[in-house]
Amino acid sequence: MANALENNDVPAVLDEVRPAVKPRAELVGHGRSFSWITEKICGIAEEKTPVWWWWCFITACIVASFTVAGITYLVATGVGVWGHRSPVNWAWDIVNFVFWIGIGHAGTLISAILCLLRQKWRTSINRSAEAMTIFAVVCAGIFPVFHIGRVWYAWFLFPLPNSNYIWQNYRSPLEWDVFAVSTYGTVSVLFWYVGMIPDLATMRDRFNAVGKTIRARIYGLFAMGWRGSSRHWSNYEMAYLILAGISTPLVLSVHTIVSFDFAVSLLPGWHTTIFPPYFVAGAIFSGFGMVLTLILPLRAIYHLEDLITQYHIDCMCKVILATGTMVGYAYAMEFFIAWYGANPYEGFTFINRAFGPYWWAYFIMVTCNVITPQFFWFKSVRANTALVFILSLFVNVGMWFERFVIIATSLARDFLPSSWGYYSPSIVEIFTFFGTFGVFSVLFLLFIRFLPIMAVAELKAVTPQADPHAGHETPGGHGHG
Amino acid sequence: MAEKPYGLIATFDTPGALMRAAEKVREAGYMKWDCITPFPVHGLDKAMGVRRSKVPRISLIGGITGFCTGMSMIWFMDKFDYPITVGGKPFFSPLFAFPVSYELTILFTAFATIGGMFLLNGLPMHDHPVLNYENIRRGTDDLFFIVIEKADPRYDLANTKALLEKLGGTEVKELES
Numbered sequence: 001m002a003n004a005l006e007n008n009d010v011p012a013v014l015d016e017v018r019p020a021v022k023p024r025a026e027l028v029g030h031g032r033s034f035s036w037i038t039e040k041i042c043g044i045a046e047e048k049t050p051v052w053w054w055w056c057f058i059t060a061c062i063v064a065s066f067t068v069a070g071i072t073y074l075v076a077t078g079v080g081v082w083g084h085r086s087p088v089n090w091a092w093d094i095v096n097f098v099f100w101i102g103i104g105h106a107g108t109l110i111s112a113i114l115c116l117l118r119q120k121w122r123t124s125i126n127r128s129a130e131a132m133t134i135f136a137v138v139c140a141g142i143f144p145v146f147h148i149g150r151v152w153y154a155w156f157l158f159p160l161p162n163s164n165y166i167w168q169n170y171r172s173p174l175e176w177d178v179f180a181v182s183t184y185g186t187v188s189v190l191f192w193y194v195g196m197i198p199d200l201a202t203m204r205d206r207f208n209a210v211g212k213t214i215r216a217r218i219y220g221l222f223a224m225g226w227r228g229s230s231r232h233w234s235n236y237e238m239a240y241l242i243l244a245g246i247s248t249p250l251v252l253s254v255h256t257i258v259s260f261d262f263a264v265s266l267l268p269g270w271h272t273t274i275f276p277p278y279f280v281a282g283a284i285f286s287g288f289g290m291v292l293t294l295i296l297p298l299r300a301i302y303h304l305e306d307l308i309t310q311y312h313i314d315c316m317c318k319v320i321l322a323t324g325t326m327v328g329y330a331y332a333m334e335f336f337i338a339w340y341g342a343n344p345y346e347g348f349t350f351i352n353r354a355f356g357p358y359w360w361a362y363f364i365m366v367t368c369n370v371i372t373p374q375f376f377w378f379k380s381v382r383a384n385t386a387l388v389f390i391l392s393l394f395v396n397v398g399m400w401f402e403r404f405v406i407i408a409t410s411l412a413r414d415f416l417p418s419s420w421g422y423y424s425p426s427i428v429e430i431f432t433f434f435g436t437f438g439v440f441s442v443l444f445l446l447f448i449r450f451l452p453i454m455a456v457a458e459l460k461a462v463t464p465q466a467d468p469h470a471g472h473e474t475p476g477g478h479g480h481g
Numbered sequence: 482m483a484e485k486p487y488g489l490i491a492t493f494d495t496p497g498a499l500m501r502a503a504e505k506v507r508e509a510g511y512m513k514w515d516c517i518t519p520f521p522v523h524g525l526d527k528a529m530g531v532r533r534s535k536v537p538r539i540s541l542i543g544g545i546t547g548f549c550t551g552m553s554m555i556w557f558m559d560k561f562d563y564p565i566t567v568g569g570k571p572f573f574s575p576l577f578a579f580p581v582s583y584e585l586t587i588l589f590t591a592f593a594t595i596g597g598m599f600l601l602n603g604l605p606m607h608d609h610p611v612l613n614y615e616n617i618r619r620g621t622d623d624l625f626f627i628v629i630e631k632a633d634p635r636y637d638l639a640n641t642k643a644l645l646e647k648l649g650g651t652e653v654k655e656l657e658s
């Protein structure tokens with residue numbers, strides 16, 4: 001890295017206190033050119049379908065069929081096929097809903113909050129993380145929709161005129177959740193699509209160049225005739241910035257409202273003010289876990305080491321470490337407040353969580369969510385891709401158990417011991433949840449196959465040669481140092 | 482020679498060369514011209530003299546509409562059209578109407594922003610003359626172009642071509658409209 005200061009005449013008084021020039025981490029390795037980036041990313045969607053893809057796709061379809069089978073059986077029979085019994089009337093369905101929604105949050109965090117914070121490392125991972133968000137919301141939506149029982153009345157959730165002339169109850173956080181999640185899904189799709197327009201245009205032009213006119217037309221249709229005009233880029237960048245600006249409060253509000261589903265109730269263990277920030281931190285924690293779970297295999301399969309560098313992995317591990325520690329703090333604080341608040345029911349709930357019949361779930365939760373991320377303090381752990389992948393799986397497992405602990409243990413033993421119960425899932429629930437991983441994988445595999453998996457235009461913009469002043473003042477040096 | 486010319490297009494290899502040329506084209510007083518870049522080049526707006534985007538105004542209108550829609554919808558449904566007592570809570574309060582109105586603010590802002598962006602950009606437009614240029618695919622890959630339209634009052638085939646060539650533009654070609 002050329003030190004610009006060395007070339008200039010530094011006043012004598014500053015001779016001793018020359019500021020250290022910290023080299024900026026390379027976001028694109030090996031000084032790759034613009035056309036290399038285009039070729040690399042578009043090539044993934046353009047090449048002949050690889051054999052591994054078909055194997056994965058078929059496996060994912062088989063797994064997804066479990067959800068289809070579970071739901072079909074549920075609709076044909078009734079919600080009683082799930083293991084819900086009074087007092088535990090919310091169980092795996094809501095656990096899975098919150099789990100999937102939470103995973104989605106990292107995608108929006110990467111695309112929106114990191115965009116506002118000008119964290120340029122987001123460019124390599126934002127496209128696939130946003131795809132993950134959308135597919136996670138799809139998986140999340142399945143559960144509440146089918147939990148209502150008569151799914152053909154699901155449209156009652158929305159303020160559409162109906163023959164009973166009755167409207168939705170906006171005093172309920174569940175109705176807020178309908179708006180939060182549907183807005184979140186819609187805005188995530190819009191954000192993802194807008195980000196993709198320039199790259200779709202690139203693919204359109206590439207297909208045109210090799211004479212594949214049908215594919216060029218399909219991509220061209222969605223590219224809206226984008227031609228890379230600077231005047232368009234100006235509006236486009238502004239629109240993107242605004243979308244990032246509104247997605248930031250959106251992502252925070254969505255999980256806040258999800259937590260209101262619990263916090264606004266009177267149940268010990270749910271009725272706490274710590275829930276909104278605690279849920280948001282947990283969501284980001286689990287989402288980054290899932291991003292790593294998805295990105296690391298992609299990086300290995302497609303040899304994307306120059307685009308997803310060790311620096312990117314380091315950053316993600318550190319976010320997991322930070323949010324995981326926040327989650328650990330929240331667990332501790334919940335216990336403290338349960339004791340300090342001197343409410344016997346609240347106190348009992350927390351003792352019961354850790355030492356009651358669900359102690360094993362609590363144990364898994366704490367191990368995975370509090371202990372796992374602490375490994376990321378060590379550089380050698382972050383540099384070990386296989387280990388990072390395994391730890392990211394633990395994060396996913398831990399966050400599922402967190403939601404299970406919150407939901408099931410609080411409901412199973414609330415106020416009166418005479419109305420206590422114990423919840424176990426039925427095989428139908430297990431199938432339905434297992435299958436959502438297939439649904440998610442099917443969608444994600446299709447995304448890899450047909451769309452540019454990284455933001456090509458944005459990646460080019462963070463390369464050193466994209467700086468119009470590069471090599472101008474300091475020939476041969478990095479202009480943005 | 483093009484039969485119905487749209488304008489001239491010149492190729493540049495680096496963002497730096499494009500930026501310096503763009504400054505000169507602006508200084509020469511051209512109004513109807515454009516740069517084609519594969520990614521947003523930082524600072525090019527200023528070099529070209531493009532004014533700040535008007536998208537935020539449309540977004541603001543969208544946001545206000547969304548918030549008012551949420552509040553008035555909930556007031557209409559739960560207070561005016563069919564009030565039902567639930568848990569002794571008031572039929573309408575801006576407090577419980579807030580989360581939904583907040584989400585609708587964001588939803589409407591998103592649609593307004595994207596709609597506004599398309600509207601201001603005049604997209605979709607699938608048959609722009611620039612897209613007919615044989616090398617334009619490099620404009621979404623790794624090359625940079627300056628397009629000066631024939632409709633510009635200062636446009637003059639020979640002079641404009643000479644200017645673009647002097648600024649370092651390679652392959653200065655006439656575009657068919």
